[in-house]
Amino acid sequence: MGRAVRRYGRLVSGSTGPERLIVTIDPSLLDDLEWRGLIAHSTDLDALREAFSSGSVRFYVGFDPTAPSLHMGHLVQILTAKRLQAAGHTPFALVGGATGMIGDPKEAGERVMNTVxxxxxxxxxxxxxxxxxxxxxxxxxxxxxxxLDWTAPMSTIDFLRDIGKHFPVNRMLARDVVRTRLESGISYTEFSYVLLQSMDYLNLHRDHGVTLQFGGSDQWGNLTAGVELIRRTDGHKVHAIATPLMTKADGTKYGKTDGGALWLDPSMLSPYAFHQFWLNAEDEKIGELLRVFTFLAREDIESLEARHAEKPFLREGQKTLADEVTTLVHGSVEMEQAKAAAAALFGGGELAGLSPATLSAALQETGTVQVDRTSGIPRVVDLLVETGLAKSKGEARRTVTEGGAYLNNVRVDDPDAVPTEADLVAGSWLVLRRGKKKFAGVEVV
Structure with a gap:
């Protein structure tokens, strides 16, 4: 029999090669995660540190497809997985075809069941x-x-005997979200979600040697339930860590709007709007966001924080954050287009250089109106009123005569000026601006 080879931090027999570590492990990983504020809860950090230094730890993080796109909160987990892999550890990314049909309980109420x-x-x-x-x-x-691969074939009897047997109901009732929902009502389906997620950890541990699961801090009860299930069934000690939930300075959740999410899918949130979100980040949150959402080195972030604190009006922190995160999610080309669109809309760049998709997306964020080609394009003063840049035609005329009206970044001097087909940008757009910061789009259809 050949000598054992240490592979992924564990000995695997049957190889004739010398003992060796296949991957290079970064011993500073845990220190970096702590410095970035990415560990809100953990099972045993000393044991995890030892595991990290012993070889490539197999870990998993799960994502339930309860919407057609992931969002900002999921990005924290994706980038954390990327950090662990870059440090030499081995990722298992779980997309919950089974758990996604149920959904983790929410405090707000029962989820709507989506079709298979x-x-x-x-x-x-x-x-x-x-x-x-x-x-x-x-x-x-x-x-x-x-x-779904291991959940679908399992019978109800097997699930209750092999998994359900290890979950005391009193402990399940003690979960915060369950206590909150008991008065308003919670279905057995959502109540049992924790069993399914715990079974995921057990299966990945048994079949792939996974010994670490992480997720958001709102998942901490599910994470520790998986750790406990593995201890009860197999007698093994495994690990769990939770990242903090990202909130604004006032403690409320982040989102594109009060009721919407910062989607990663460009068809649901344009790269321009995505870039603008980060560009408008609060000064108080810049350091935290740079640590969590970028791969800049510690010394670079601390230097940037110091410069930002000294001269926040330069918005160097926001600009760096927006460029870095947009590049990570949408690529450098879309990031540059987003920057060019913002510059052009505010009069600092060429509108003609923007792609039709970028220009359309940027204008949609500001508000647009449509006019019919067959009826003729209205005068600039009429368009100023129609887009809401002026309250009346009288105000629109004064704006023009005072030099505050612009069409495609060119000052309009004649109150009776009428745009022509030659003025259309990207074949169908007019960009109106009042002053330096108020602008709107007119789509000619």
Whole structure:
């Protein structure tokens, strides 16, 4: 029999080669995660530190396809997985084809059940959003898994005997979200979600040697339940860590709007709007956001924080943050287009250089109106009123005569000026601006 080879931090027999470590492990990983504020809860950091220093730890993070796109909160987990893989550890990215049909309980109330076909479509979309961030080659190559593969074949009796037996109801009732929902009502389906997620950890531990799961701090009860299930069934000690929930300075959740999410899918939120979100980040949150959402080195972030604190009006922190995160999610080309669009709309660049898609997306964020080609394009003063840049035609005329009206970044001097087909940008757009900061789009259809 050949000598044992230490592979992924554990001995595997049957190889004739010398003992060796396949991947290079970064011993500073845990220190970096702590400095970035990415560990809100943990099971045993000393034991995890030892595991990290002993070899490539196999870890998993799960994403439920309860929407057609991932959002800002999921990005924290994706980038954390990327950090762990870059440090030499081995990712298993789980997209929950099974759990996505149920959804983790929310404090607000029962989730709407999506159809099987919808969930499976979203599984593909979510996988496509995760894949670019991880490497699927090399000694610590990532693996994509779907929990429907081991959940669907399982009978109800087996599930209750093999999994349900290990979950005391009193402990399940003690979960914060369950206590909150008891008065308003919670279905057995959502109440049992924790069993499914715990079973995921057990299966990945048994089949792939996964010994670490992480997720958001709102998942902490599910994470520790998986740790406990593995201890009860197999007698093994495994690990869990939770990242903090990202909030604004006033403690409320982030989002594109009060009721919307910062989607990663460009068809649901344009790269321009995505870039603008980060560009408008609060000064108090710049350091935290740079640590969590960028891969800038510690010394670079601390230097940037110091410069930003001294001269916040330069918005160097926001600009760096917006460029870095937009490049990570949408690529450098879209990032540059987003910057060019913002510059052009505010009069600092050429509108003609923007792609039609970028220009359209940017104008949609500001508000647009449509006019019919066959009826003729209205005068600039009429368009100023129609777009809301002026309250009346009298105000619009005064804006023009005082030199405050612009069409495609060119000052309008004649109150009776009428745009022509030659003025259309990207074939169908007029960009109106009043002063330096108020602008709107007119789509000629």
């Amino acid at each position: 076909e919808t969930v499976q479509e979203w599984v593909g979309r979510v996988r496509g959003q995760i894949e670019p961030f991880l490497s699927f080659e090399g000694d610590n190559a990532a693996t994509m898994v779907n929990n």
